Amino acid sequence: MERNFLRRLITAPVAVALVLGLAACGGSASDPGTPGANALSGSDQESTDKYTTEKVIPLEEVDPAQLDLITEGTLRVGTLSDAPPNIFIDETGKFTGFDNELLRAIGKKLDLEVEFASTDFSSLLAQVQNKQFDVGSSSISTTDSRRENIGFTNGYDFGYMAVVTKTDAEIKGFDDIGDGKRIGVVQGTVQDDYATNTLGIEPVRFYDYNTVYSNVRNGQIDAWVAPSQQAEGQVKKGDETVIAESVINTQNFTAYAVNSGNKELLDALNSGLDAVVEDGTWNELVKEWYPEREVPKDWAPGSQAVKLP
Structure with a gap:
């Protein structure tokens, strides 16, 4: 089934599919490995969604005792503290x-307590697959490569990324990134893989979002290639920084990570996600956390059967 995602957000063409071989959120392009190669070209602004389920099991058929949780009755969730x-x-x-408030709402639908713990982004998917956490909640972009090692729910958000710079920087967007520039990323993210394997540069890697943003502010790096949501959360008036460009990734939605062998939990979370979409909770949370964001008319969270109210 084809699902047309949001075509553009601020100024840019549409992002191409990002493929990851790292631990957490990555990229291929028409000319990988060439400095300055444009990984944002080549998309037909449509994507064939191979993964969104046609429907979900009825919520009343979910048995919390059969979800193979670390602690029965509780979702143990790995997440971040600074994004x-x-x-x-x-x-x-x-x-x-x-992301976390949405997961709380899903847990309530499933009669599950939700317990969060902080971790490093680069470790999160491995920790979920190794059953240190039941779920990974970190605006994780889904990719074919990741799906070889981890399970994902249906999408609850679309993905996009940004270039963050000083207001007077020479870099004005993705096309200006190349050799000779110090480009910061958070280790293990889509943006790390994009900079390394698509642009063919060696980025400066950081463990967390606060630190990489601080290095933009103090001029230690020329730009930060960031998830757009986190860029919007970091850039504040008076910081002398700016989101120079932000682009949509039409190929990979954002989803919760689950151990690849735990189909029962995956099915349950998908049922819970559809339930919070149908009752309006998803819309309410979007308005609360993204007050200026417009949800694209040709995109919806959850299964193919659910409709936004």
């Missing part, structure tokens, strides 16, 4: 953000 507005710890010490 607003999606995944972060607020001033009260609570794990929150769009």
